[in-house]
Amino acid sequence: QKEVEQNSGPLSVPEGAIASLNCTYSDRGSQSFFWYRQYSGKSPELIMSIYSNGDKEDGRFTAQLNKASQYVSLLIRDSQPSDSATYLCAVNSPTSYDKVIFGPGTSLSVIP
Amino acid sequence: DGGITQSPKYLFRKEGQNVTLSCEQNLNHDAMYWYRQDPGQGLRLIYYSQIVNDFQKGDIAEGYSVSREKKESFPLTVTSAQKNPTAFYLCASSSFRGRSNYGYTFGSGTRLTVV
Numbered sequence: 189q190k191e192v193e194q195n196s197g198p199l200s201v202p203e204g205a206i207a208s209l210n211c212t213y214s215d216r217g218s219q220s221f222f223w224y225r226q227y228s229g230k231s232p233e234l235i236m237s238i239y240s241n242g243d244k245e246d247g248r249f250t251a252q253l254n255k256a257s258q259y260v261s262l263l264i265r266d267s268q269p270s271d272s273a274t275y276l277c278a279v280n281s282p283t284s285y286d287k288v289i290f291g292p293g294t295s296l297s298v299i300p
Numbered sequence: 301d302g303g304i305t306q307s308p309k310y311l312f313r314k315e316g317q318n319v320t321l322s323c324e325q326n327l328n329h330d331a332m333y334w335y336r337q338d339p340g341q342g343l344r345l346i347y348y349s350q351i352v353n354d355f356q357k358g359d360i361a362e363g364y365s366v367s368r369e370k371k372e373s374f375p376l377t378v379t380s381a382q383k384n385p386t387a388f389y390l391c392a393s394s395s396f397r398g399r400s401n402y403g404y405t406f407g408s409g410t411r412l413t414v415v
Contacts, residue, residue: 220401231390231406232343239400276343280401286331286350286394288404292342 192291200297207264209275209294217282223262224276267298302327306391306407312415321376321410323391332374335390386414
């Protein structure tokens with residue numbers, strides 16, 4: 189089983205809709221969870237971090253964490269064409285806390 | 301402004317040649333990392349360093365070498381032993397406290413091509 193799994197997509201949503209991106213992780217000892225956005229040809233950019241169960245909102249983005257289910261998600265409300273990118277889920281290594289394990293990414297396309 | 305600077309942005313390597321990719325950060329982060337990304341693929345960890353003069357191999361260290369002589373700098377050398385080095389190379393740094401990691405800051409990357 190891979191340590192961090194994501195649907196590879198591509199996920200297509202119409203402009204103005206809610207995009208829902210999902211991620212599961214294998215190790216219950218993980219404490220820090222992140223979502224990165226990567227535009228084509230560019231480096232990843234940290235957009236959300238979450239450390240405790242529940243929801244965390246930042247503008248149009250909401251991260252949701254459920255440690256019991258080992259599940260973290262990212263919701264993007266009022267999706268815009270500029271949100272079209274690959275979204276990487278990342279989880280800190282429970283044995284080496286300075287290391288972060290990345291998922292393969294989900295490609296999101298927002299259709300005008 | 302604080303950040304990570306990678307250079308060069310594009311690099312061309314001839315067969316059998318060693319090349320060095322530069323990574324400098326002024327974020328005062330303790331940990332630094334090198335990742336490789338192939339087209340349509342995820343990030344694969346090459347090497348990482350938690351403190352000066354110490355570093356550990358990641359998942360794909362063969363054919364690569366690093367040094368960490370200063371907190372701010374973590375250069376990566378791609379040696380001739382790396383048979384398929386064409387890829388996008390990303391340097392990152394992070395801070396952490398206890399069991400919490402505050403997330404990575406990435407440089408803008410170096411695109412390496414073998415000619």
